[in-house]
Amino acid sequence: MVxxxxxxxxxxxxxxxxxxxxxxxxxxxxxxxLNSGDRRQQASRCMDCGVPFCHWACPLGNRPPEWNDALAxxxxxxxxxxxxxxxxxxxxxxxxxPALCEKSCVLNLMSHEATTNRENECAIIExxxxxxxxxxxxxxxxxxxxxxxxxxxxxxxxxxxxxxxxYSVTVFEKNEAAGGLLRYGIPNFKLNKAVIDRRIALMKxxxxxxxxxxxxDVSPDAIPTxxxxxxxxxxxxxxxxxxxxxxxxxxxALELLAQQNRLLAGAEIPxxxxxxxxxxxxxxxxxxxxxxxxxxxxxxxxxxxxTQIEIMPQPPxxxxxxxxxxxxxxxxxxxxxxxxxxCTRRWNINTLEFLxxxxxxxxxxxxxxxxxxxxxxxxxxxxxxxxxxxxKAELVLLAMGFLKPVHPQYPKNVIICGDALNxxxxxxKALADGLRAADEVDRNx
Numbered sequence: 001m002v003x004x005x006x007x008x009x010x011x012x013x014x015x016x017x018x019x020x021x022x023x024x025x026x027x028x029x030x031x032x033x034l035n036s037g038d039r040r041q042q043a044s045r046c047m048d049c050g051v052p053f054c055h056w057a058c059p060l061g062n063r064p065p066e067w068n069d070a071l072a073x074x075x076x077x078x079x080x081x082x083x084x085x086x087x088x089x090x091x092x093x094x095x096x097x098p099a100l101c102e103k104s105c106v107l108n109l110m111s112h113e114a115t116t117n118r119e120n121e122c123a124i125i126e127x128x129x130x131x132x133x134x135x136x137x138x139x140x141x142x143x144x145x146x147x148x149x150x151x152x153x154x155x156x157x158x159x160x161x162x163x164x165x166x167y168s169v170t171v172f173e174k175n176e177a178a179g180g181l182l183r184y185g186i187p188n189f190k191l192n193k194a195v196i197d198r199r200i201a202l203m204k205x206x207x208x209x210x211x212x213x214x215x216x217d218v219s220p221d222a223i224p225t226x227x228x229x230x231x232x233x234x235x236x237x238x239x240x241x242x243x244x245x246x247x248x249x250x251x252x253a254l255e256l257l258a259q260q261n262r263l264l265a266g267a268e269i270p271x272x273x274x275x276x277x278x279x280x281x282x283x284x285x286x287x288x289x290x291x292x293x294x295x296x297x298x299x300x301x302x303x304x305x306x307t308q309i310e311i312m313p314q315p316p317x318x319x320x321x322x323x324x325x326x327x328x329x330x331x332x333x334x335x336x337x338x339x340x341x342x343c344t345r346r347w348n349i350n351t352l353e354f355l356x357x358x359x360x361x362x363x364x365x366x367x368x369x370x371x372x373x374x375x376x377x378x379x380x381x382x383x384x385x386x387x388x389x390x391x392k393a394e395l396v397l398l399a400m401g402f403l404k405p406v407h408p409q410y411p412k413n414v415i416i417c418g419d420a421l422n423x424x425x426x427x428x429k430a431l432a433d434g435l436r437a438a439d440e441v442d443r444n445x
Contacts, residue, residue, distance in 0.1 A: 002072040006044040012113040013042055017337045024299045027188040027264055030337045031095070039123045044072035046115045049106045053327070054117065057104035059432035060093075062086045064101055064117045071120060080128040083121060088160045088431065089199060091129075092153065092182060094122025095191050097428045103329060112319040129198070136205035142166035146441055148229045149216045152180020153427045154418025155231030156203070157434030158441075162229075163208050165442050170209045172216040177265075180233055182427065184258040187293050189300070189337075193265065220408050227413050227441045231434060234402035234419040240285065244354025249361035251275055253290045253399035260297055277303035281392045283364055284308040285351055286399030289336070294397045296338030307344040307391055311382075313371060314347035352388060354396065363390045415440050 015032040017023065023030045034042065046068035054064045063086065070079035083090050099118040108114035128134050137160075144167050148159045151173035163169045177183055179196045204210065218230060237252045244250070256275045263269060277298035284291045284298075287310030295306050316322065318332030339345065353365040367388045371380040404423030407416060417437035418430040 001048055001069055002044050004048075006041070006072075007047050007107055007115075010041055010045050012045070012107075012116060013038060014116060015119055017340070020341050023189065023337075024341050027260075027300060029095075029192050030189050030296075033123065033126075034119070036123075036127075039120065040072050040074060042116045043068040043120050045107065045113075046072070046117075047106060051106075053104035053106065053109075054101035054115075057100040057327075058086075059100070059426070059429045060086050060435070061432075062101060062117075062121075064115065064120075067124060068115060068117070068120060071124060076124065076127045076131065077133050079124045080133050083124050087121070088157050088435070089153075090121045090125040091195050091199065092191070093428050093431070094118055094125060095195070096182075096186055098426065100329065100426075100428070104327070109326060134202065136202045137164050138206070139164050139166045141168065142445075144168070144227075144445060145170070146227045146229065147172065147216075147224075148231060149218060150180065150231035150233060150418075150420070151175075151178035151210065151212075152231060152233050152418065153182060153430040154233075154420070154434035154437070155180070155229065156199075157431040158229045158231060158417060158438040159208050159434075160203060160206075161435050161438035162441060163203070163206055165438070167441075168207070168209075170211065172211050172214050174213070174215040176213050178210060178212070184261055185254055185290070185293070187257060187297055188261060188264055189296055190293070193261065220410055223411060223414055225411075225413060227444070228415070229434075229437050229441065230407075230410075230414055230416045230420055231418045231430075231437070232405070232420045234405060234424045236403045236405070237398065238400040238403055240351060240398055240400065242351060242353055244356055244361065247354050247356040247361040248359050249356075249394055250354055250396045251398065253284075253286070253294050253397045256297060256397055257290070257293055260301070275395070277301040277306075277395050280304060280394040282306045282395045282397065283391055283393035284397045284399055285364075286310065286401065287312070287345075287347070288399065288401065290401075291397070291399035292334075292336040292338045294399055295343050296336075296341060298395075298397075299338070299341045303395075305344070306342065307346070307393070309346045309349040309351070309366060309391070311350055311369070312347065348385075350382065350384075355390065361393060361396055363392050364396060365390050412444075 015034045017030045048065040067079040067082040101117045102114035105114035146167045148155045148171045159169045178200045282298045282303045284294045315333045321330035350369045355363045368385045369382050370385045372383050402424040415437045417433045
């Protein structure tokens with residue numbers, strides 16, 4: 001270790017975000033970077049503790065103490081090799097991962113100043129690209145072929161691992177480009193899509209074949225006998241079937257997010273089909289990350305205001321969560337970059353009805369509720385509190401998550417992975433499950 005006591009006198013330092021008044025006028029990435037000296041200093045804070053909980057907490061089994069030590073020593077190439085030994089795409093997780101490792105960092109448990117693993121991870125991979133450490137894999141072929149259906153995080157991870165194992169890999173993707181929710185769900189201000197394109201170019205150079213705009217028939221009768229990795233994600237969003245749902249201006253969150261990303265990529269979308277927050281009061285229903293992404297997008301489109309409502313109670317401000325003590329993940333109040341840009345946030349709000357005029361939504365009737373214990377020990381029950389009220393809104397975005405897919409019985413040569421298997425989850429978990437699926441294919445060869 002460069003300095004075994006660095007954590008005692010060097011405080012956690014995050015790169016932070018671009019100024020609000022600057023970033024809300026474009027879709028450039030909001031997160032800034034530290035200079036290399038500060039980044040190495042932050043890496044030196046890693047204690048290389050005797051029991052590194054970060055290994056356990058990371059779905060990929062990343063080993064932050066190893067690559068943090070290499071980074072602190074200034075050996076960027078070694079840091080890159082150690083990082084990519086477990087993580088196939090650090091450029092993705094370094095931008096959008098909630099950093100489960102940091103919540104489990106001993107420094108977080110001691111002083112709530114975890115090592116900046118996520119930012120360090122992103123810095124390592126970007127430096128690796130700049131210094132030409134990253135090259136397309138050139139594996140020895142084993143004569144076997146595999147089909148991967150879906151080019152989201154899980155499918156890409158499976159394809160990359162299988163290709164490195166020597167398989168000839170063909171990926172089928174229904175959309176016009178790879179990435180899944182990385183491309184069509186996460187806004188550019190969190191993940192520049194050039195980052196995805198750069199990785200796909202490498203995968204193509206490594207011999208992986210991609211077919212875009214090509215839906216793949218996954219009905220059991222159509223499945224061939226060769227290995228198939230099914231990584232089709234969770235396409236069905238959770239709906240809110242209440243009066244007024246058919247009003248114009250009520251949309252699923254991904255309708256807005258995907259369309260905006262396509263527009264930024266140069267797609268031509270007729271004006272009458274565009275979903276825009278410009279000049280409108282916006283209501284986001286759902287308090288998670290997707291809802292936050294809608295807030296940031298609405299600001300960049302020129303909305304008048306944004307309100308976000310959530311049916312569940314407000315989480316504790318943190319940093320600790322008494323209801324979920326270590327080693328459970330702390331469910332504390334999250335303040336995203338989008339929330340910083342301006343948003344009215346409300347909790348314990350139930351949505352009753354979409355109101356409109358001339359077929360267009362003009363407001364939403366809601367009611368404050370409280371959650372009361374079930375006398376029989378079941379799930380808490382929702383109890384109305386106060387009188388219904390109307391929130392003005394000309395654009396309503398439903399960001400209430402996705403439904404876990406239900407699959408037919410497939411033959412043994414079909415291996416399902418990622419969100420398609422587990423339901424909606426994190427990018428890092430999808431990557432890990434894609435690797436698991438690839439290893440399963442290899443064991444069954």
